Amino acid sequence: MIAHIDMDAFFASCEELRRPELKEKPVVICIYTRNKSSGAVSTCNYQARELGIDSGIPLREAKDKATEETVFLEADHDFYRKKSEELLAILSSFTSKIQKTSIDEAYFRLEGDEVEKAKKIKAGIESLGLTASIGIAPNKFLAKLASDDDKPDGLEKVGKDSKKEFLSEKDVIDLHGVGSKTEKILEETGIKTVEDLREVNNTILAQKFGREKAASLKRKAIGKGSRKLESGEQKQISKIKTMERNSKSHRYIMKEIEEIAEKLDERIESEQKAFGKIAIIGIDTELNQYTRSTKIDTAESKKELINHSDKLIRRLLEEKNASLRRVGLRVSDLVDRKTQMTLKKF
Known part of the structure; x- marks a missing residue:
């Protein structure tokens, strides 16, 4: 199955992590012009959306709709990218097949008990102080529709047997790729719901939109979509965890790292990978x-992973003297072990 994850009000939620007093207040993330005399709304949280503020509108208009407690903040993309990396690390703990589509969205493949794994992913994200909505379905089109259907903090699975019922409840404007112009033409033709779209004659659609777009609309109406993850396999495997207590003790942190290395080794072994780069995250x-x-000579053993991690943690603690709350490991520059064995012959 394919899953789609969409972080809830991601930029605003990241700001609330740094400034907890912002919670429950309308928060608007802004993009300013060079002299900051004007700008536009990048995004906002749900409280701000209830005031009619939305992405893309001019700041002047947003401020007209704002209340006294509305907070306007300049976007801090460096911070958001760091939090996005943490999200990717959590996803990489469950699958190596990920297609990241933006800083706060991604498709990924889930196998086995998909719902249970999705719940664990959501729990990991909650440990970061954030929430996300996940949709699970046979293809990317339905997975994204499912994640949108249950926001915020939602989880919805659409199976092969339930996709017809799931789509029948939708209006055509709910379908990705159907804009207001297309909606208007469809309504003029008597088509308001996805069920209407599914039942309409193909010839009528082709007369209105041309054969190619008519076929695309029909595919959407019956829930067809691509299963291909464009980025292929993720070129890294990582895992991150919250420690039971904050610490700057090398011995304590290494115990946590060794536990993470054990889990990471299981993934590396199951996927028959070797790695050429190791990173620790604090x-x-x-x-x-x-x-x-x-960077190292390509390796595959847990022993090498722990030895190099030990050196990296020592280096971090010496340079930063920071009390750490969360720690993680990441291996990258991955190659198949069969490929590595072939290379060693030369």
Whole structure:
């Protein structure tokens, strides 16, 4: 099955992590012009959306709709990217097949008990102080529709047997790729719901939109879509965890790292990978993120992973003297072990 994850009000939620007093207040993330005399709304939280503020509108218009407690903040993309990396690390703990589509969205493949795994992913994200909505379905089109259907903090699975019922409840404007112009033409033809679209004659659609777009609309109406993850296999495997207590003790942190290495080794072994780069991730009590990495001769053993991680943690603690709350490991420059064995012959 394919899953789609969409972080809830991601930029605004990241700001609330740094400033907890913003919770429950309307928060608007802004993009300013060079002299900051004007700008536009990048995004906002749900409280701001209830006031009629939305992405893309001019700041002047947003401020007209704002209340006294509405907070306007300049976008801090460096911070948001760091939090996005933490999200990717959590996803990589469950699958190597990920297609990241933006800083706060991704498709990924789930196998086995998909719902249970999705719940664990959501729990990992909640440990970061954030929430996400996940949709699970046979293809990317339905997975994204499912994640949109249950926001915020939702989880919805659409199976092969339930997709017809799921789609029948939708209006055509709910379908991705159907804009207001297309909606208007469909309504003029008597088509308001996805069920209407599914039942209409193909010839009528082709007369209105041309054969190619008519076929695309029909595919959407019956829930067809691509299963291909464009990025292929993720070129890294990582895992991150919250420690039971904050610490700057090398011995304590290494015990946590060894546990993470055990889990990571299971993934590396199951996927028959070797790695050429190791990184440790540390997040302190102020949510600052630190990484230290090293390139190595391609390796595959847990022993090498722990030995190099030990050196990297020592380096981080010496340079930063930070009390860490979360720690993680990441291996990258992955190659198949069969390929590695072939290379060693030369």
